[in-house]
Amino acid sequence: MAEPVAHRQIAPETEEAFGLDAAFVDEVAAALRADNKQRVRDLVGDLHYADMADLLERLDAEDRRLLVESIRDDFNPDVLPELAEEVRDEVMNALGFEDFAAALDQLDSDDAVYVASKLTAEERAQVAARMPQASRMLIEQGLAYAEDSAGRLMQREFVAVPNYWTVGETIDYMRAVQNLPEKFYVVFVVDPRNRPQGQVELSRLLRSKRPERMKDLTDEDVEPIALDLDREDVAFLFKQRNLVSAPVVDKSGRLVGQITIDDIVDVIEEEAEEDILKMAGVGNADVSSLYSAIIRTASSRFPWLAINLVTAFVASSVVGLYEDSIAKLAALAVLMPIVAGMGGNAGTQTLATAVRALATRDLNASNALRVTGRELFVGMINGLLFATIVGAMAWLWFEDIFLSLAIAGAMMINLTVAGFAGIMIPLTLNKFGADPAASAGVFLTTVTDIVGFFTFLGLATLIVL
DSSP, X not given: OOOOOOOBOOSTTSSSSSSBOHHHHHHHHHHHHTTOHHHHHHHHTTOOXXXXXXXXXXXXXXXXXXXXXXXXXXXXXXXXXXXXXXHHHHHHHHHHHHHHHHHHHXXXXXXXXXXXXXXXXXHHHHHHTTSOHHHHHHHHHHHTSOTTBHHHHOBSOOOEEETTOBHHHHHHXXXXXXXXXXXXXXXXXXXXXXXXXXXXXXXHHHHSOTTSBHHHHOBOOOOOEETTOBHHHHHHHHHHHTOSEEEEEOTTOOEEEEEEHHHHHHHHHHHHHHHHHHHTTOOGGGTTTTTSOHHHHHHHHHHHHHHHHHHHHHHHHXXXXXXXXXXXXXXXXXXXXXXXXXXXXXXXXXXXXXXHHHHTTOSOTTTHHHHHHHHHHHHHHHHHHHHHHHHHHHHHHHOOXXXXXXXXXXXXXXXXXXXXXXXXXXXXXXXXXOOHHHHHHHHHHHHHHHHHHHHHHHHHHHHTO
16 A cells, blocks of 8 residues: 555645645655665556646756656646647657557547647647547647637537436436536527527426426527637636636537537636746747747847847936036935836836726726826826925935926926826837737836936926036
């Protein structure tokens, strides 16, 4: 009998309530290096597939290969969609195409399509050649849809029954059929042409009497999702309607698949991660940078750093206009980063709010003017407050009332402009079809730096010198 393993820490005081214990990861690594396969299997035998994916990502490449070899006969295919792309490639190499294809064949169709989409064309061909024809065709059909479409996202396994069936017939059917989805939440009700009429939640189905007709239990408010609908729109629909499952239909309106809430959670997480990385000037190629090659990671970050360098020279040229003023009064060089820095931070606060509101569709053409006015007044209020604070501190520091007035005026102007720019820049980019998360930060920093330097140095030149 295997000895019990305390690989989780679920007490409230732990840093990672549901993550893997670091000591457990070290213990697995030690067992792998000692070539103690039985101990490895005892340690990882009861791991959830998401925790197994986490474990594989925490190990180094050699330990990762050894772990796959140790659990090859009991490898859980559900691990594959949870892995970072680079780690999944290493797992595939360790498994070999034959076992990898067998694992892919056991996944739900949506997960199989997702994993296959991350392979190179050559790898995909090698794997497909080793899969049953039916599974291979499902994957090929899924890959034919656009990457961010509902067709790529949907699961082709679902339960659908005629609208004239009874509850008893439906339950008997589900007990008898062999290829039910592993997880499902609703039964779709279709007409003779296989067009969805609505759906019945399992909870309602199980509470109903056997003689009741499915058409009498059907919720008809659920709108079918078109195959080419963008996945962000699908996620928005799920959020707005509080859905757990929705039917997907082809151009003729026939039911071809379903999308479930677990897929939508992944979409929301991926879209949020993508926006955060873009706001930091990091592209999609760098999402898995923890596992990426150094050159690949550096090259993906270079373009945005180059753009930032150009905008930095633009801001510096404004400072150069007042070179004589700075030379006459060294205090200007000490204080001017405060104005630009405060403007940048204030603008970033507004920018983050605006990008999120655009993503969730809370900010749109109908309320853009009102929201812009609100942010403008917020910037003015904060500008007034911090102008008072920084003006007083400058006077106490340099004992120059004119210098304190100059920095107070510049702070007031820059924070007001920052609030306005923080909302207008993403709105404008969105209007012209650009992604605000990717480029708004560069424009905002340029605006706040230029306005900050220009107003402070300009006011100081006029008032102090």
